[in-house]
Each structure stands twice: as C-alpha cells, then as structure tokens.
Amino acid sequence: MKKIAVVVGGGQTLGAFLCEGLAQAGYHVVVADLNGENAQKIAQRIQANTKSQAIGWQVDAGDEKSVERLVQEVDEQFGRTDLLVYSAGTAKAAPITDFKLEDFNLSVKVNLTGYFLCAKHFSRLMIREKIKGRIIQINSKSGKVGSKHNSGYSAAKFGGVGLTQSLALDLADNGITVHSLMLGNLLKSPMFQSLIPQYAQKLGIAESEVEQTYIDKVPLKRGCDYQDVLDVLLFYASEKASYCTGQSINITGGQVMF
Numbered sequence: 001m002k003k004i005a006v007v008v009g010g011g012q013t014l015g016a017f018l019c020e021g022l023a024q025a026g027y028h029v030v031v032a033d034l035n036g037e038n039a040q041k042i043a044q045r046i047q048a049n050t051k052s053q054a055i056g057w058q059v060d061a062g063d064e065k066s067v068e069r070l071v072q073e074v075d076e077q078f079g080r081t082d083l084l085v086y087s088a089g090t091a092k093a094a095p096i097t098d099f100k101l102e103d104f105n106l107s108v109k110v111n112l113t114g115y116f117l118c119a120k121h122f123s124r125l126m127i128r129e130k131i132k133g134r135i136i137q138i139n140s141k142s143g144k145v146g147s148k149h150n151s152g153y154s155a156a157k158f159g160g161v162g163l164t165q166s167l168a169l170d171l172a173d174n175g176i177t178v179h180s181l182m183l184g185n186l187l188k189s190p191m192f193q194s195l196i197p198q199y200a201q202k203l204g205i206a207e208s209e210v211e212q213t214y215i216d217k218v219p220l221k222r223g224c225d226y227q228d229v230l231d232v233l234l235f236y237a238s239e240k241a242s243y244c245t246g247q248s249i250n251i252t253g254g255q256v257m258f
C-alpha cells in the first residue's frame with residue numbers, strides 16, 4: 001500500500017516542490033494550502049505526471065476548525081496519514097522599533113500555531129491507525145540563530161524547535177518521530193526575493209549585491225536548493241531514520257553547526 005503524505009503549505013515554491021518529489025518517491029499526496037486554487041493546481045499536476053493520487057485542499061492552518069476539516073477529508077479519502085510535512089510560513093521584516101504587532105501575531109500564527117494544530121490533529125489519526133508516522137516541520141536557520149529585523153519570524157521558528165522536541169517526547173511511545181529541518185536561504189524563492197529591499201537597507205548595500213552577500217556567508221558557497229531539502233526530508237521520513245527523533249537538522253551549507 002502507498003503511504004499518504006500531507007504537505008501543509010504545499011501550494012507553491014518549496015512546498016509544491018516537496019509535494020511533487022514525494023509523489024515521485026511513491027507517496028499519495030494531499031496538497032493543503034491557504035491558497036486553495038494553488039493547492040488544486042499542484043494536485044492536478046501530480047495526478048497528470050505521476051502514478052500517485054493527489055488531492056488539493058484549502059486550509060487555514062492557524063484555524064483549528066479548518067485543520068479539523070482537512071483531517072476529516074484526508075480520513076475520508078485515504079483513512080490514514082503516514083507523513084505530515086508542515087511547510088507553511090510567512091516572513092515580514094522590520095526593525096523592532098517599527099515591527100507591527102499584527103505582523104508579529106501573523107508570523108506566530110502561520111509559522112508556529114499552525115504547526116501545533118496540524119501536529120495535534122494528524123497525530124491523532126496516526127495513533128488511531130497505529131502508524132509509526134513522521135512529522136516534519138520546515139524551519140529555518142532563523143530558528144537557531146536570531147535574525148536582524150526578523151523578530152516575528154525568528155521568534156516563531158525558535159518556538160518550532162521547542163514544539164518539535166516536546167512533540168517528539170509526547171509521541172515517542174507511539175513510534176511517531178518528529179523533526180525540524182533548519183534551512184539556509186532559498187535564494188530564488190519569492191520569500192527571499194521579497195525581503196531583498198529590506199536586506200539591502202539593513203546591510204547598507206545595493207539590492208543587486210544582496211544574493212552574493214548571502215552566498216559569501218555560507219562555507220559551501222551557495223544558497224539552499226529545494227532539492228537539498230527534499231533529499232533530507234526523504235531520509236527522515238524513511239525507515240532508515242527510525243532511531244532519530246526530536247532533531248533540528250541543519251541544511252545550511254555549514255552556516256550553522258549546532
């Protein structure tokens with residue numbers, strides 16, 4: 001029987017790449033996203049190009065009722081979940097003196113509360129079906145090291161590490177393992193590109209110099225690729241990683257080493 005993967009935040013960019021990679025690796029995939037149209041589009045592409053089934057579903061991960069409806073849909077369609085990937089995220093940059101409370105709250109809601117709600121409800125389904133499942137959060141190096149002008153994002157991502165460790169303890173008796181993947185900068189992503197003007201201002205350099213400045217900070221001298229994330233995700237989702245749980249795994253080209 002094929003395994004079922006649910007990717008929250010799967011409608012675009014990294015999340016969409018992970019959905020397609022998981023389908024190619026043999027999972028049936030539930031693409032869940034705040035943007036339901038994008039989720040449907042990715043699901044249709046998977047159905048057309050792979051042997052896997054896929055469904056697209058609109059969800060607001062920060063709303064418990066919406067998450068419950070998603071879990072109910074997955075239960076009705078597939079009756080199980082083997083892997084939950086929480087990739088939803090948002091970032092707005094500003095110095096702390098100008099940081100809007102609403103932006104801080106949104107960051108906590110999308111990056112942290114949504115992860116909590118999805119882990120809570122999908123782990124119930126895994127436990128009911130006695131599945132030694134996997135929960136993997138897409139985090140960031142900003143979840144281990146503070147990030148200038150990024151207080152909301154960094155605070156929420158740090159919270160994700162504590163949540164991952166706590167979930168790992170709560171779910172160990174059920175054989176469910178939980179990890180955070182701590183990514184370096186995905187330089188080509190809309191999220192990074194949208195922050196370039198603020199980064200240029202913060203560093204006092206031209207916008208055209210921002211990407212190279214970020215590459216220069218990485219010992220392996222390149223940005224993080226979507227494929228780097230998929231490769232590590234597939235390993236931690238597999239049986240080969242069954243003795244690992246509660247880890248925050250760096251995918252940073254050596255930029256973070258603890």
Ligand SMILES: NC(=O)c1ccc[n+]([C@@H]2O[C@H](COP(=O)([O-])OP(=O)(O)OC[C@H]3O[C@@H](n4cnc5c(N)ncnc54)[C@H](O)[C@@H]3O)[C@@H](O)[C@H]2O)c1
Nearest residue numbers: 009011013014034060061087088089140183186189191192
């Ligand atoms: N882009 C980077 O440089 C970078 C670096 C490190 C970590 N990350 C992390 O990788 C993940 C993916 O980033 P990305 O660059 O692909 O971002 P993105 O903004 O392109 O995609 C995020 C997705 O999350 C969805 N989303 C937002 N709020 C949601 C909600 N309430 N419920 C459900 N879905 C919601 C969006 O609709 C979008 O499809 C995020 O967790 C991000 O923090 C990104």
